[in-house]
Amino acid sequence: MTVSEFARIPMQDDEATTIFEKGAPGRRAFVAPPLDVPQVDGLIPDKFARAAAPRLPEASEPEIVRHYVRLSRRNFDLDSGFYPLGSCTMKHNPRLHERVTALPGHAKLHPFQDPARSQGALELMYNLERALGEVSGLPHVSLQPSAGSHGELAGVLLTRAYHEDRGQHRTTVLTPDTSHGTNPATVTMAGYKVVKVGTNADGGVDVEDLKAKADENVACLMLTNPNTLGVFDPNIEEIASIVHGVGATLYYDGANLNAIMGISRPGDMGFDIVHFNLHKSFTQPHGGGGPGSGPIAVSDRIEPYLPVPVIERVESGNGAGPHFDLIEDDARRPKSIGKLRGFQGNYGCFVRSYAYIRSLGAEGLKDASETAVLNANYLLAKLHQDPEVAQYLPLAFGKLCMHEFVLSGAPMKKELQIKTLDLAKRLLDYGYHPPTVYFPLLVDEALLIEPTETETRETLDGFAEAIVAILKEAKDDPSIAQAAPYSTPVRPARRGRRGEEPGHPSAARLTAVRPGACRSGRRPTTARR
Amino acid sequence: MTLYTAVTDDDRQAMLDAIGVASVDELFETIPAALRMAERLDLPEGMAEQDVYNHLRDLASKNTSAEDEITFLGAGMYDHYIPSIIDMLLGRSEFLTPYTPYQPEISQGGLQVMFEYQTAMSELTGLPVSNASVYEGPSAVGAAGYLAKLTNGRTRFLVSRGMHPHSRATLETLSVGYGTTVEEIPLANGVTDLDALHTMLGDDVAAVFIQQPNFLGAIEDVAAFSDAAHAHGALAIASADPLTLGVLEAPGNQGVDVCVGEGQTLGNRLDFGGPSFGFFCATEAHLRKMPGRIAGETKDVDGRRGFVLTLQTREQHIRREKATSNICTSQALNALAGVVYLSWLGRKGLVELGELMLQRTHYARETLTGIAGVEALHDQPVVREFALRIPGVDVASVVSRCQDAGVNPGFALGRAYDEFSDGLLVAITEQRSKADIDKLAAVLEEAIDAERSGAPAAGVTA
Numbered sequence: 001m002t003v004s005e006f007a008r009i010p011m012q013d014d015e016a017t018t019i020f021e022k023g024a025p026g027r028r029a030f031v032a033p034p035l036d037v038p039q040v041d042g043l044i045p046d047k048f049a050r051a052a053a054p055r056l057p058e059a060s061e062p063e064i065v066r067h068y069v070r071l072s073r074r075n076f077d078l079d080s081g082f083y084p085l086g087s088c089t090m091k092h093n094p095r096l097h098e099r100v101t102a103l104p105g106h107a108k109l110h111p112f113q114d115p116a117r118s119q120g121a122l123e124l125m126y127n128l129e130r131a132l133g134e135v136s137g138l139p140h141v142s143l144q145p146s147a148g149s150h151g152e153l154a155g156v157l158l159t160r161a162y163h164e165d166r167g168q169h170r171t172t173v174l175t176p177d178t179s180h181g182t183n184p185a186t187v188t189m190a191g192y193k194v195v196k197v198g199t200n201a202d203g204g205v206d207v208e209d210l211k212a213k214a215d216e217n218v219a220c221l222m223l224t225n226p227n228t229l230g231v232f233d234p235n236i237e238e239i240a241s242i243v244h245g246v247g248a249t250l251y252y253d254g255a256n257l258n259a260i261m262g263i264s265r266p267g268d269m270g271f272d273i274v275h276f277n278l279h280k281s282f283t284q285p286h287g288g289g290g291p292g293s294g295p296i297a298v299s300d301r302i303e304p305y306l307p308v309p310v311i312e313r314v315e316s317g318n319g320a321g322p323h324f325d326l327i328e329d330d331a332r333r334p335k336s337i338g339k340l341r342g343f344q345g346n347y348g349c350f351v352r353s354y355a356y357i358r359s360l361g362a363e364g365l366k367d368a369s370e371t372a373v374l375n376a377n378y379l380l381a382k383l384h385q386d387p388e389v390a391q392y393l394p395l396a397f398g399k400l401c402m403h404e405f406v407l408s409g410a411p412m413k414k415e416l417q418i419k420t421l422d423l424a425k426r427l428l429d430y431g432y433h434p435p436t437v438y439f440p441l442l443v444d445e446a447l448l449i450e451p452t453e454t455e456t457r458e459t460l461d462g463f464a465e466a467i468v469a470i471l472k473e474a475k476d477d478p479s480i481a482q483a484a485p486y487s488t489p490v491r492p493a494r495r496g497r498r499g500e501e502p503g504h505p506s507a508a509r510l511t512a513v514r515p516g517a518c519r520s521g522r523r524p525t526t527a528r529r
Numbered sequence: 530m531t532l533y534t535a536v537t538d539d540d541r542q543a544m545l546d547a548i549g550v551a552s553v554d555e556l557f558e559t560i561p562a563a564l565r566m567a568e569r570l571d572l573p574e575g576m577a578e579q580d581v582y583n584h585l586r587d588l589a590s591k592n593t594s595a596e597d598e599i600t601f602l603g604a605g606m607y608d609h610y611i612p613s614i615i616d617m618l619l620g621r622s623e624f625l626t627p628y629t630p631y632q633p634e635i636s637q638g639g640l641q642v643m644f645e646y647q648t649a650m651s652e653l654t655g656l657p658v659s660n661a662s663v664y665e666g667p668s669a670v671g672a673a674g675y676l677a678k679l680t681n682g683r684t685r686f687l688v689s690r691g692m693h694p695h696s697r698a699t700l701e702t703l704s705v706g707y708g709t710t711v712e713e714i715p716l717a718n719g720v721t722d723l724d725a726l727h728t729m730l731g732d733d734v735a736a737v738f739i740q741q742p743n744f745l746g747a748i749e750d751v752a753a754f755s756d757a758a759h760a761h762g763a764l765a766i767a768s769a770d771p772l773t774l775g776v777l778e779a780p781g782n783q784g785v786d787v788c789v790g791e792g793q794t795l796g797n798r799l800d801f802g803g804p805s806f807g808f809f810c811a812t813e814a815h816l817r818k819m820p821g822r823i824a825g826e827t828k829d830v831d832g833r834r835g836f837v838l839t840l841q842t843r844e845q846h847i848r849r850e851k852a853t854s855n856i857c858t859s860q861a862l863n864a865l866a867g868v869v870y871l872s873w874l875g876r877k878g879l880v881e882l883g884e885l886m887l888q889r890t891h892y893a894r895e896t897l898t899g900i901a902g903v904e905a906l907h908d909q910p911v912v913r914e915f916a917l918r919i920p921g922v923d924v925a926s927v928v929s930r931c932q933d934a935g936v937n938p939g940f941a942l943g944r945a946y947d948e949f950s951d952g953l954l955v956a957i958t959e960q961r962s963k964a965d966i967d968k969l970a971a972v973l974e975e976a977i978d979a980e981r982s983g984a985p986a987a988g989v990t991a
Contacts, residue, residue: 016637016834018645019872030612030878032885036963037892044887044910048748050778054652056876064872065614068865071642072623076635079622088628092533096578098620101800104596105589111802112604112940113593117932120591121801134571146664146803147858149845157706185845185855189675190706194850232559262570264560279858287862288639289629289661289822291804307702338702342605342667342695342791343802355585359531361575371534373556378544385547400548400556428635436631439846456535457544488634490835493827 016490019067023059074489075288076433082459084379086404086436086448087180087228089258089280091368094359097283097352106351111343115326121347122324126311128354129295135257135365136274137267138297142306143345148255149182150340151275151294152222154307156190157337158273158298159220159249161305165335168247170219176205178229178440180255183222192219199442203231203397205239214246224253225269226260226402228440228448230376240270249273249302257281258452259373259403262366272299278346282353293349304335309344371453372403375460379451380405382464389464392416392471396443403452409445416471417478420445423470425492428485430466530575595799598932599965601893603914603956604744604940605666605693606793606802609772610960612873615796615866624865629822629858633837639861640836643824646868653774653871654788655781656810661822662864663856666791667699669807670738670768672820672854673787674700676811677736677764678707679818679853685734686711687763689721691743693791694945696768700738709735719747719907719916726757736764741780742773744945746890746914746954747907755784771795771808771867773912776883787811796870797863806860806867817843820854882959886913890957893966897955900974902981906942906952914956916942916949922980924953930976933987936969938976 059067076083083090101107109121129141145151156173163170172195173187184194195213198206205223214221221243226232233239243250252266252274258281266274278284279292286292298306309326310333316322326344327333360368377400384390392412395405409420418426424434424447436448451460474481485491536544541553550556557565576584595608602608618624623638630636630643647659663669674686686704688697690713701711714729714737715722721739730737737758741749755765766787767780772794780788793805811819817840825839845852874882894915898905906916919927924941931938942952957966979986 016641016836018641018648019868020645020648028875028878029614029873030875030882032878032881033959033962035885035888037888037966039888040891043891044748044776044912047752048750048778048910050774050776050880051782053775053876053880054649054779056649056652056874056879057872058876059872061614061873064869065618067872068614068618068642068869069621071638072618072621073638074636074641075623075627075630075638076632077623078626083628085628085631090628093626094531094533096581098625100582100585100589102616103586103589104594105592106585106594107798107800108594108596108608109592109801110595110600110602110608110799110937111606112602112944113801113937114929114932117593118801120588123591124585124588131572146668147856149855149857150664150668153703153706153855157702160705181845181847181849181852182855182857184850185848185852188850188852189703189855191708232557234559234561236564237561260560263557263566264564265566268566269564277858285625285862286628286858287860288624288627288636288642288865289861290858291806291860291863292858293804337705339695339698340668340702341699341803342665342693346803347801348798348804351585355581358573358576358584359578359581361530362570362572364530364532364575365570365572367532367534370553370556371536374536374541374544374548374553377548377550377556381544381548398559400550400559402556402559424632425634428632433628433635434632454533454535457540485634489637490634490829490833491831493633493829493835493837 019057019059022063022067023057025058027058027060029059029061029064081431081433082455082463083433084435084449084451084463085433086450087255089450089452091283091452092454093283093285094356097355100355101348101351119324122311122326124354125350126313126324128350129311131357132276132295133297135261136297137265138274138299140303140306141295141297142310143295143350144307144340145275145294145296146341146346147290147292148275148277148294149186151296152182152186152253153189154296154340155251155273155275156186156192156220158302158305160190161335161337162249162302163219171217173219174213174221176223176227178227178442179222180228180253183253203229204233204235207235207238210239210242214242216246218246218248220249220251222251222253224256226256229397230401230405231397232402236269244270255280256403259369261369262362263369267299272302278349278353283356284349284352291346291349293346305337307338307340308333308336368453375451375453375455376401376403376405379449379460379464382460383467386468388471389468393447404448404450406440406443407447407449408443409447413445416474418474418481420447422481422484426470426481426484427466429487432463432466531578598935598937599968600937601939601955601961601969602937604954605695605791606799607956607958608799608960609794609958611796611798614873615869618869619862619866624862630838633835637835640824642865642868643822644826644836646864647824649868649871650808650810653771653779654769654810655779656788657813658816658819659808659810660819661824662860663807663809663821664860665803665805665807666768667693667696669789669809670696671699671703672809673766673789674703674709674736675707675854676787676815676818677766678709680764680815681735681762683733683735684709686736686738687714687726687729687734688738689714689740689743690716691721691745691749692738692740692768693744719745719909720749721754723753723757730757730761730763732761734761734763736766738766741767741769741777742912742914745907745916746911747909748777748912751780751783751785759784773883775879776887777912786815792863792867795867797866804860804863806863818853819843821856821859885959886957889961889966890915892963893955893957896966896970897973900970902977906949914954917953917955918951919953919977920951922977924951926986927976927980930979930986931972934972936972938969938973
């Protein structure tokens with residue numbers, strides 16, 4: 001199937017033009033309030049004053065609106081279709097959360113407002129901390145980290161503070177070879193060396209390899225459980241005892257928490273530090289790459305080192321109910337690792353996740369995880385009902401999965417001449433966002449599929465049918481998938497002349513349009529194919 | 530209880546049959562029995578949507594927001610007007626709900642937004658390369674420190690005491706991991722003491738950090754600071770308030786190597802401190818050490834213009850332990866607000882807004898220093914914020930009295946600077962009119978008098 005020569009795809013027809021290339025000199029949207037104080041000249045000494053104003057766009061409000069609405073239509077999004085991107089937990093984003101977050105009492109609250117006049121916010125944060133502590137089985141929570149990788153950095157810095165406080169200067173952190181790239185990157189930023197631990201035939205940690213590598217130099221083992229293969233590691237208690245046996249901490253990457261809420265708790269498994277991705281399990285919308293939020297929960301022995309500020313609930317003792325304080329000073333938190341960012345964290349994300357937790361409650365969170373696992377196993381079963389799918393895209397590990405599963409596209413590549421990337425790109429023509437591809441690195445031609453709990457059975461059926469159709473099509477003519485997609489606003493990027501990655505500065509431009517060079521009052525142009 | 534799932538009893542049975550198991554519990558059998566929770570989570574029951582709304586509204590009503598008082602509180606985040614088109618555009622599903630644009634063919638909107646954002650930030654800062662955002666201001670300062678360490682391998686950071694206290698604190702926290710040390714350059718009459726900087730500098734200094742305008746509102750001599758850093762082969766790193774860069778010279782035109790900062794002032798809500806975004810711009814020499822996503826322009830196989838994430842060999846998902854940063858999810862939606870805001874302000878509007886803040890700030894400074902017992906903490910030129918001293922009174926208590934009268938006069942500097950325990954930092958935005966400033970002057974004068982006379986304060990009951 002190719003696009004008919006008469007078909008017109010409006011968004012393909014309409015070549016991309018940046019806001020800097022639109023508009024005309026003198027156009028504007030903003031009107032300043034009138035100057036109501038006496039005008040005084042020379043307030044900024046000449047040597048500090050801007051010589052030439054930044055070349056920002058000059059456009060009317062309707063022009064700006066149409067520009068960005070048009071851009072929005074060149075995005076695929078979760079509200080429009082199935083988004084089974086493994087390890088990213090693309091579950092529904094309830095719009096209630098946007099409504100409550102926008103209430104002026106939340107949205108227009110200044111972060112330096114006196115805590116006595118921010119009691120609603122501090123109460124919300126305190127309650128969210130308690131809820132996350134309960135879900136993780138670790139009692140002490142800091143909401144400060146801004147995303148998962150920031151939570152990881154907090155966790156490894158906490159580990160460092162813990163060991164240093166004991167006079168121990170450890171040098172390495174263990175990470176499984178299946179780990180997310182942020183784990184080893186974090187380890188380096190925290191001043192440790194990465195030592196990789198192998199994976200056993202069932203997709204779990206190779207315990208013998210762990211035993212061989214666990215020694216007094218090890219500060220921490222960073223794990224995800226269920227891991228990035230969608231496998232719950234049944235040896236977790238033994239792993240914890242090996243790690244604790246050498247005095248190291250056990251860190252839980254919460255990327256996959258969506259599989260086990262209300263079912264099993266990292267704290268009960270022996271983890272010392274956990275991070276949460278509020279933008280995964282707790283519905284903070286992804287926003288096309290953030291904002292996120294990465295709170296951490298820790299055990300008693302790690303608590304003294306938590307970043308500041310911490311929130312304290314103080315009972316009034318006179319029947320007047322509790323109040324909440326922000327504790328930041330060295331005297332009260334002498335062992336804290338300090339601040340990781342400005343202010344109190346991504347509060348807007350806290351409001352959304354707190355609303356989610358209060359909507360679902362204990363039963364609802366458990367239902368979410370159970371359904372996430374049910375949906376994943378159903379999709380796997382549905383795919384493998386077709387013997388050809390089972391043959392070309394086998395499950396990498398195990399028989400069942402948790403909330404996500406990894407297929408290997410290696411047989412497909414060998415026998416049908418289409419790679420995992422080709423399958424992913426062809427899915428775009430069927431209206432689906434592709435799964436995560438080529439991760440985890442351990443699996444050849446990996447395809448990591450996470451449907452989440454908010455999808456219907458019909459959606460899962462439709463996705464499975466699309467995969468079947470693409471494989472059948474590839475049997476007849478692999479070139480169709482190889483050149484996909486056809487229906488998207490743009491098609492695959494060209495490589496640079498010297499084979500550089502697309503968009504590379506030596507292949508194209510630097511990271512920015514040069515406004516002076518590309519706009520001189522000329523009208524927007526529409527390049528036609 | 531509100532649920533967002535869709536599995537009916539019939540669905541469940543059909544799905545279990547397809548899987549070949551008898552119950553949902555069976556799917557969790559790989560979890561050892563001892564690790565399966567016997568009890569329900571100790572959390573409240575779920576609620577209907579309208580009840581959750583009411584609960585969240587009740588919590589909001591316990592906060593005093595910038596709509597509930599006339600506020601002059603700034604100190605890093607500011608109560609600017611946010612145009613209505615930002616609410617509309619950020620609420621669109623197509624911007625709100627996608628993941629990071631890993632599939633460029635269906636993410637051209639988000640990728641082009643990143644590219645436009647980078648262009649706008651390059652224009653503001655006068656630096657040729659920008660990434661697509663980092664978390665927020667202080668962690669951007671920390672990220673710039675890591676770039677310096679990776680670039681020259683040196684281990685000393687010299688940081689102006691005029692930098693936001695949270696930026697300094699964050700840099701210290703991260704330095705423990707980077708293996709660097711942080712030393713403070715003192716202030717003299719409200720600005721970074723360049724003489725002190727010269728004596729502290731040496732060839733082991735990785736980077737020197739300054740903030741423009743600084744935490745006390747004063748304009749810093751960024752060019753002199755850059756020259757001093759470069760004389761010793763150190764990187765010059767500035768943190769800037771982007772909304773002042775219509776009237777203040779671009780840090781990139783004053784020799785800095787890296788300019789970072791807090792993006793909240795560009796169309797983002799206060800949100801009690803986040804989410805906002807941090808920006809990160811640099812000279813071309815530092816392109817390959819930049820943290821985070823970078824969008825680049827390209828052509829597709831049919832020759833159409835398009836945008837992709839580029840230079841990804843810096844990033845954690847490719848380079849793992851050798852990455853230039855561990856950042857993955859950053860602040861794409863907040864950066865979208867930033868570029869829409871800058872487009873809405875436009876070329877002239879940015880300058881006009883800066884001029885308006887400048888004039889009103891000057892008026893406010895003159896008016897407030899006219900009050901008996903109030904003096905300027907420094908006499909440096911300022912743009913949008915200035916520092917006062919009110920000797921002999923408890924400034925926190927004066928602030929509280931003013932708030933009882935409906936005016937938040939600003940940030941009590943004693944919260945962050947022991948040496949300025951009698952200091953007050955007053956911020957001006959386009960939302961604070963002459964009438965508001967006059968009201969502040971009256972309320973502040975009254976509060977100081979009441980404090981001096983020992984009149985009882987109403988205060989708030991927490």
